[in-house]
Amino acid sequence: MDDGRTLPTGPASGDFSSSVSAPDVVFEKLSHLELGPHHTALDVGYGSGCHTAYLCERVGSDRVTAVEMDHDLADRGAANLKRAGYAPHLVCDDGLLGVPERAPYDRIISTAALRTVPCPWIGHVREGGLILTPFGTAYENAGLLKLRVTRGRAEGRFVGGASYMWMRGQRPGRALNVSDDAPARRSASPIDPHEVLQGSYAQNFAIGLQVPDVSYSHRGRGDDRKVQFVDQSGTSVAIVRYSRWWEDDAVRVWGPRDLWGEVVTSFSWYQRERRPDVTRFGVTADAEGQRFWLDEPGRPVAS
Structure with missing residues (x-):
């Protein structure tokens, strides 16, 4: 340990x-x-x-x-x-x-x-x-x-x-580099967080290939349950409330990126592609970097 x-x-x-x-x-x-x-x-x-x-x-x-x-x-x-x-x-x-x-x-x-x-x-x-x-x-x-x-x-x-x-x-980093007094941008969620976060591991894997530097963790229970997203630099954070997700303060976002918006977009892509299995995804790695793709290298997975 x-x-x-x-x-x-x-x-x-x-x-x-x-x-x-x-x-x-x-x-x-x-x-x-x-x-x-x-x-x-x-x-x-x-x-x-x-x-x-x-x-x-x-x-x-x-x-x-x-x-x-x-x-x-x-x-x-x-x-x-x-x-x-x-x-x-x-x-x-x-x-x-x-x-x-x-x-x-x-x-x-x-x-x-x-x-x-x-x-x-x-x-x-x-x-x-x-x-x-x-x-x-x-x-x-x-x-x-x-x-x-x-x-x-x-x-x-x-x-x-x-x-x-x-x-x-x-190992993914755990840094949090957002100022305590930084103002949050507040909004409603466009989708029930349960749909995005209570799916199969294949769904999570597909989302992760599109937002590979974003991690998430849960806090609270019942009506107080929330999910927090952080990018690897720690400069962008989003906290999403499960209950009353349609209300104007259900999502709070800090930093230059809208991490919840990115995750929702990735989930929507996965649904449009008819929920592909893990084995349909692939990787190309060379001196130029690393790319993810679906079915064949000519179909890149955007990230």
Whole structure:
């Protein structure tokens, strides 16, 4: 918990920051890796070593490289792997940088969620190789992304749902940089907030691809229940009341952006597109940046 600041002996408080996934979830993810016995693999975030052991069992220890950022976890994982008879190449470093001295790899697989595909990973994969990673936005962390690398570009679709803890270097921020005395712009909501915020994870995921830097949280209960939206810079905030949402003071907005307006527009787009499943969305990532699309790269998802 809390990147090791909470000791294993407790007391248990703070945020969970690392875990061992259930085996059925792990094997469902690994089934998308197309890992052959001749492939080399980079495992990002090896933690306990269990996930790395599965890769070693498939291709042999000499073909597996694994990286872990947390020193305590790295030591424990290394001891577990050695005790179980596996000897992959282990590195304690920032996994977002990859392990260039062992590149190129046929496969890169991550055990933590990303918001942006790291450029070093793309450069470390052989032509035609794969990157498989949990992926999400500040709004919704829920996709499993499978990318194929060709000519310096990683491109592919989401192959299903996956909710994993964030890679430490890509955790959504929690800053709030709006002055306490800044005036709020007040208005009615154009739609019942329940319709936007009580939908499926697929709906939230689609909205998040359009407002990837916006997060939300709830407060209060009953008639006092509200939802707060904040962008990653913390300079724009919106608070929306669930009850009497049609009244002129149901929405309060601070900063240069109307975050509730952006979320409602994204929800409307999702409805017009007949509520597409997560697997219809994809990502293209290269030196120019990262783009989201629906069905094919030529149909960009506006953000």
